[in-house]
Amino acid sequence: MVVLGIDIGGAQIKAGMVDDQGAIIASRTIATPPDLDSFVPSLHDAVRWLLEATALPAGVGIGCKGIINPDSTQVEALTGSLHYLEGLRLSELLGLPRDVPVFADNDARVALAGEMVWGAAQRLDNVLMLILGMGVGGAAVVNGQILRGHTGVAGHLGHLTVEPEGAVCVCGNRGCLETVFSARAIEGEAWAAVHRGCASTLTRLFREQPQLATCRTVFQAASEGDDLAAAIISKATRRLGAALAGLLHIFDPELVILGGQVADAGADLLIPLQEEVWSRSRGLLGRDVPLVEQQVADKSGIVGAAGLVMAPRS
Ligand SMILES: [Zn+2]
Incomplete structure (x- = not known):
């Protein structure tokens, strides 16, 4: 099984396929586009490349700055260069089939999710x-x-x-x-x-x-x-x-x-x-x-984001 982890940052977007041991098996990094019109096709390209290199993921986890609604994946508040994502649902920007579950949260919670699944917070x-x-x-x-x-x-x-x-x-x-x-x-x-x-x-x-x-x-x-x-x-x-x-x-x-x-x-x-x-x-x-x-050594945010798919939730 592979899951797709995506870290959306102000300077770079990092996306990678992660296996169930928490290892990145393929990844792409792109410069964060300046506006939504270029953000969506750039993200689609990166996701499509990863799918062709590996397989359809069992789920997607996204870490993003700001206040993210984890139920809807909607970006509630985000200042700075990524402000154009405010009000949008991240799950709708990926170009993936609707039956692939998508989870999103802020970058600190994503790092903790990675620790819950593969690191110091297990069990x-x-x-x-x-x-x-x-x-x-x-x-x-x-x-x-x-x-x-x-x-x-x-x-x-x-x-x-x-x-x-x-x-x-x-x-x-x-x-x-x-x-x-x-x-x-x-x-x-x-x-x-x-x-x-x-x-x-x-x-x-x-x-x-x-x-x-x-x-x-x-x-x-x-x-x-x-x-x-x-x-x-x-x-x-x-x-x-x-x-x-x-x-x-x-x-x-x-x-x-x-x-x-x-x-x-x-x-x-x-x-x-x-x-x-x-x-x-x-x-x-x-x-x-x-x-x-922190035990999850990956600094890219990809593994933590993937952990969001597997972390326990209510
Ligand atoms: Zn403060």
């Missing part, structure tokens, strides 16, 4: 997932089901308010978690220090090689003993740990999964984060909830 009923990327994506499994809420917004863990008077967030609120702990927030903090002329290896590095001005570089400098980088990472990690402790008190999960490019820092993030989270949450929970890295 677990209560799990939180944070995607620590340029922003912070979030999703939750509660009592065996992906949490969606009254209007489909539930699980946006990156928009938990952590600083009432903090920076304005992309969502319109102030001081959301993603304004203090995300690749963008950490890079912004480092650039601000560099512009102030702080003594740090980052000051020379960022000025001479701006392409290295990344969150990963800040983690690297911190692990090599740079005081400024260490202070930036430590402050951001403490805030993430505090927010996560609050989330553990609310959700009481068996496990927390961390994905995204910031989680690629591995033990440099995980160990201090665990200490912060556990010291804050041990009292009420009476145990240390494991924090683990």
Whole structure:
């Protein structure tokens, strides 16, 4: 059996056929078209190519930014370059026979669906997932089901308010978690220090090689003993740990999964984060909830989207 997984992103659309072990057996990547008139034929071409290379899929899973109605696959809200998809049903844009079931959801829930089927969340009923990327994506499994809420917004863990008077967030609120702990927030903090002329290896590095001005570089400098980088990472990690402790008190999960490019820092993030989270949450929970890295290695979003077809649902 194969299922078709599609990740619709602002820059690229990635589509692939995935087998029941979670392996991609054929895939296509196309640049995201600028308008609907070119989006539909481009997507049809990619899907047709995959069908000819493999077989008719048993189902289709689609991950897309924004607020997606998982029952109808309708894009309820989507800002940015893909705004032309608002109000449309993704299932009707594929050019596939109507009897092929199509499931769609936002990209964070799709990543969690992949973990439920092939990764760290298998056979677990209560799990939180944070995607620590340029922003912070979030999703939750509660009592065996992906949490969606009254209007489909539930699980946006990156928009938990952590600083009432903090920076304005992309969502319109102030001081959301993603304004203090995300690749963008950490890079912004480092650039601000560099512009102030702080003594740090980052000051020379960022000025001479701006392409290295990344969150990963800040983690690297911190692990090599740079005081400024260490202070930036430590402050951001403490805030993430505090927010996560609050989330553990609310959700009481068996496990927390961390994905995204910031989680690629591995033990440099995980160990201090665990200490912060556990010291804050041990009292009420009476145990240390494991924090683990994402297990589905595919970064394209294709496998997660395919997992949406197979994930348990009500
Ligand atoms: Zn926000």
